[in-house]
Amino acid sequence: MDSHLFGGDSRRRREINLGGSTTASTSTAILQDAKVRRAQREHLKKMEQSATTLQAYWRCAADRKRVKKVLRERFQQDPSSTTGLRCLVLIGGDESVLGAWSSAMVSSGEERLSESLSDPSWIALLPRTMLLLLQSLANDPQSQHASSHVAALSIVLSRSVPVTEYLLRHTYYSFLGRAIISIPIQSKSSSPTLPALINLLVSPFALLDSMDDLYKQALEDMLSFILTIPLLPNRLPIASLTFLAPRIPLTSLHLIDASRVISNATTVEQKIHLLANLCAFAPPRYPTLSAESLAAYLNFTLSLMCLLPTHALEPPQRKAEAVAQPVWSDDSDSDHETQVAVVSSFAAPKVRLPELDTKTRNRLQTLPSATHINSLLEAVRKHRSAQLSLFAWCVALSDVWPKQKDKIFGAVTVYGGGGLVRELYRAHVRPSPLGQDLDSTTLMSPLHASYWPPLLFLVDLYSQSLLTMGDDEFFSTGSSSNHPRNPLTVDELKSFSRQLLNIAFTLYWREDQTNVNDGTIPGSLNLKWESVRQKITKCLQAIHARDSRRPFVPPEHWLVTAELDMGPFIEAAIYEERQLAQPEGARPMSKRQVATLSPRLGVLNNIPFAIPFETRVSIFRSFIQNDAENRGISRYSHxxxxxxxxxxxxxxxxxxxxxxxxxxxxxxxxxxxxxxxxxxxxxxxxxxxxxxxxxxxxxxxxxxxxxxxxxxxxxxxxxxxxxxxxxxxxxxxxxxxxxxxxxxxxxxxxxxxxxxxxxxxxxxxxxxxxxxxxxxxxxxxxxxxxxxxxxxxxxxxxxxxxxxxxxxxxxxxxxxxxxxxxxxxxxxxxxxxxxxxxxxxxxxxxxxxxxxxxxxxxxxxxxxxxxxxxxxxxxxxxxGVDAPVDLEDLRVNTKYGGLYDDHEPTIEKFWKVANTLDQEQRRNLLRFVTSCSRPPLLGFKELIPNFAIRDAGADQHRLPTASTCVNLLKLPRYTSEKMLREKLIQAINSNAGFDLS
Structure with a gap:
């Protein structure tokens, strides 16, 4: 029978297995076939849904087009009517419609637009209309309709508080910022809209009450979106710049939330440009600022600087350019410690520093200039309540811009003439807990946040003053018309240096250095504890250097032995040195690295004067002995x-x-x-x-x-x-x-x-x-x-x-x-x-x-x-030590050879004669025997080899001789004390030659 009579090949008939069993491969095929059919059904369903969606979208688009066409036709009949305004709002941001409306309103005159502000419908529709105009300006501030847009905005905003409030809630300053930055700098003089845009910047402040929340928001947004524009002063025509500068409401800075502004400036570039623009607009206003607004300004810029990486204001230059930077400390002698210090002062994020343009860099150069510093100091002199803010501000500026540190503190020093240092210490540092005998366990407590800025400012300022202070000034604290003197008295220096020593020792002595390395001091500075320690150490070392040349404090003043047991300290220091031993040829560790890894070596490398000199010498000798032992070298076996x-x-x-x-x-x-x-x-x-x-x-x-x-x-x-x-x-x-x-x-x-x-x-x-x-x-x-x-x-x-x-x-x-x-x-x-x-x-x-x-x-x-x-x-x-020769110590540590011993008559005569010598003669004796006139610093037990006396025969006419190479005195057996004295003095004064016999 032909198969096509039953459907033929056009459709496959389902095969039924009547045997009741199936193979594994048949089951797999059935499941796979079911999955394919299910996927096909899902695909068909999605296609139908997509088709329905496309049809609906097309119908909506067609309807919108048709409706907009109708609205546009009705708008064109009378753009300035209420119906025209409704059509405009419904149509949205169509540039041709917006241009026609703003042109019509401007051509009808300000009176017409002002009258419309009393119409309830207009009151409801104008805010949305103004926002559309603002958005259009932000997208293209140089369009053919831009001038009429700005004109319409200016008229409405100068008269309507509700519209102003509406726009402020819808990022008004963000749109204006986009518009301003879209106008090329080279077009600033020819742009017809730019001056009007600048007028719009200050419109809200003329309408709103300064205590209104929206007024504060307007100022915050202006700082966030306008003053962060790169090269803002360079983008404005002179007339606009002159108009804007006095109208920025800096007097209300104390009312705003500065943290919000800073968080809006998300990049390093924005923070730097905000700082640079404030450099252009703020300084002329310093005399007009109240104490609150001046402090707010200083705290605001301080917070900005604390968030910048070190060198952000002046990034490190290439070697070829470095010689062109005229700063105090810019030379190739800068030691490794300084370089480490400036890299890690602030806990700022590790980000790539921006390439600053020349104009911005030049504008930032005004920050550390003497003129700018003087203007700030003068303003703070009128408002003393802002002093603490200025102290912190100077510390922050010097740490974010380390190459200008000397210039900054030099300017402060010149302005104050020493009076500021004195006032700073007496009014702010000495009465604070940090100026007292503070419990070391509470040193890092947040309760002391407000006391750190004046202390650190004083430390930096006094360290800088010492660079150009001669010893005659340092040790003369009286007043004089000819010479300004050390601003701190000797008693004040005693107290100040002791407290610095306590703080530094506490920071070095912490067994766990993690908080010192990574933690920051409490308060607004955001400065690392490590940098604090370094600043204090630098000042402490400078004061101690003066005391080393001409002592003005008791010797025990610098010691912390009351807090330490020297025996365990020495053992621990030697152990730490062994742990830190580097392979031969490794680069020497810096003081910072040593302090990080070893508390005791940190003390010894940075504030060594806190440990007795004899203890340090002993440790030094132990370090050498350990090094020699590690090399297999012994003093006694070659x-x-x-x-x-x-x-x-x-x-x-x-x-x-x-x-x-x-x-x-x-x-x-x-x-x-x-x-x-x-x-x-x-x-x-x-x-x-x-x-x-x-x-x-x-x-x-x-x-x-x-x-x-x-x-x-x-x-x-x-x-x-x-x-x-x-x-x-x-x-x-x-x-x-x-x-x-x-x-x-x-x-x-x-x-x-x-x-x-x-x-x-x-x-x-x-x-x-x-x-x-x-x-x-x-x-x-x-x-x-x-x-x-x-x-x-x-x-x-x-x-x-x-x-x-x-x-x-x-x-x-x-x-x-x-x-x-x-x-x-x-x-x-x-x-x-x-x-x-x-x-x-x-x-x-x-x-x-x-x-x-x-x-x-x-x-x-x-x-x-x-x-x-x-x-x-x-x-x-x-x-050796330039001290009197201790003959008793010398005698105890003297060795004898030949016929001599401690009780031999010639030896007894020798020590009697030695005791009659004055110190100059004793030094000559020591030079004669050892080639050095000064005794060893830890006593004659440290003299290598030991001082020795050997008999040189019985010739009474022979002079004593010496073998300086082995510290040996060759003394003839003189029969009289008088003869011994004469021959000995003759020998040491004539410096008789070396004798090998």
Missing amino acids: PMGMARITVRRGNIAQDGFDRLQGVDLKAPVAITFIDQFGQEEAGIDGGGVFKEFLTALCKEVFDTDRGLWLETKNNELYPNPHSYAVESHSLNWYRFIGRILGKALYEGILVDVAFAGFFLAKWLGKQSFLDDLASLDPQLYQGLIFLKHQTGSVEELSLNFTVAEEEFGVTKSRPLIPNGENIAVTRENRLQYIYLVSHYRLNKQIRQQSDAFFDGLSEMIDPKWLRMFNQQELQILLG
Whole structure:
């Protein structure tokens, strides 16, 4: 039978399995088939729904088009009628209809539009109409209808409070901001709508009451959407700028919610442009601001700055551009600590800094200018209740703009003449809990939030003042018509420095440094505790440096031993040093890193004077001992592979330079002397011959006739600033000398060399300023002091920002800042000039020499070990303590050889004679035997090798001799005390030569 009779192939007949069973594959096929059919049905359903939706949309669109056509026709019949207005609102944002209506209303005159404001229908329809006009302006402020739009808006907004309120609730200032920013800067003079738009900016403030919530919202929105426009003053014609500036209601700033404004400025760029625009509009208004509004302005801009990353106002420049930045501290000498400090002051988000245009950057330059600072200070002088806000503002500005810190506090210093520091301390800091004996556990309490800004401002301001304050001023607190004095008395400095020490010690001593590193102080500053600690430490160190030169507080004033058990402290410090030990060649850790990782080493590296000097020396020696043990080096057992070098007696410096290159000086070095006949000298180097070599080497390399070193008037050495000294060969010598002195420190060998304090400061990573210049160039120092106190016209002195240098009889002028030869020194910038001249002479001229020297020194001595001491203590560490020779201590620690012992008659005569010597003779004796006239700082037990006396025969005519290399006195067995005295004094005064016998 043909299949097509039953449907054929046109439809597949369902197969039925009558057997009652099916295979797994058949079941899977059935399920899959069911899914496919279900999906097809869903697809058909969606297609039907979509078709229905499209048809409905098309019908609606057609209806809208038809209705709009009808509305447009009825609108065109009479645009200025109420019916025309209704049609306009229903039609919406059609530009042609809006243009026709606004043109019709403007052409009919202000009276016509004003009369319509009394019509209830118009009252209901106008707000929506004005919003449509505003939206049209925001989209295209230069359209052909823009002028009529602005005119209509101006008329209505000047007369209708309800319309104004409606628009403010619908982001009025956001639309105006979009309109203003859409007009190119180059078109500002030719744009007919821009002046009218500026008029619209201030319209709400003329209608609304200043206590109204909408008035406050209007001011907040104006700040958020208008004053965040980049280069706003540059976008306005002069007439509009003059109109707008006095009408921004800055006098109502205290009424607004500043946090809302700042939250609206979501990007760093917006915050910076808001700050820059306020720089343009606010300063002329300072005299008119009330105390409340002035404080609000300062707090508002303070909050802005606290949210900016460091350097946001002046991003770090490329090296090629860095030399063009005329700031006080902009030079390549800036130490690593300063760089770390400025990166981490505020707890601001880590974001990429924007590239600022030149005009914005120039406008921001007014913030730290002396003129601007003076205007703020003058305003605050009238409204003293705003003082605290100004203190915090200055701290914030200096931390967000660290390159301008010196300029900021310099301007404050010049304005106050010391009076502000005095008032700040007496009125705000001393009475506060932070100025009292505060419980260290409550230091970080939010209850103290209001006390931190004045303290930090005082710390910054006083630290800055000390940079250009000579010792004669520092130690003279009386009033004088010729010289302003230290604004703080000695008693005040005692109290102030002690409290700073307590705060700093508390912050360093915390075992858990997490809160110090990451936490912020309470209050508006949003400043990290780490930055607070650094500011206080800097001021504390500066005050202590003055006390080190000329003590004005009791020695125990700086110590915190009452709070510490020194035994466990030493053990813990040594343990922490071991934990922090870096692999050889690793970069030395900064003070900040040390403080972060180790509380005790943090104290020792930053406020070492809080720990007794003898304790620190003991710790220093322990650090060296640990280092030597880690290298397998023992003081008493020399390794077999020790370095051995020969040195000619007449050429010690050059041979040492040539043959110690590449030698590990931390390991023992065997020295063999070659005499004038080319023969090796007898003697076994158990350390003593190396000491002799080191002593002789120092005498040669520090001879000022060699050209590497010069002397101050106090016979203290510093690197020669001559151009010869920065040649590569000379720098290699400085590096070698640094290694040699490092070896002396490492071995505990005293060297009879005195360095200038400003050079020793560089060993500690510090810079020197005016107070150190007196020792280097007294004439220049007096000239700068005269300039600082000049009461007449500074300009008459005809100074500029250059410094004169003389080499080989030729005087050259060096600019202190870019284009310095064309920048005159004035009353306002003279402190900057004084700072730069001092900094140049004390730091920049010898930077390369000092760096090379310190490179060599750092090979031997870890820099953080040296930071446990100040300059004066470093000198003691090198050459011993300049103190009376304690003969009893010397006798207890003296060894005897040959026929001598402690009770031998000649020895008893010797000590009787020694006791009759005056201190000068005792120092001569010590120099005669050890080559150094100063005793070891921890007593003669630390002298290596120990002081020793050996018999030298019975010849009564023979003078005593000495082997300085082993600290040995060779004393003949004199039969009379008188003979011993005569021979001993003759020997030590004639400085008899070295004796190997």
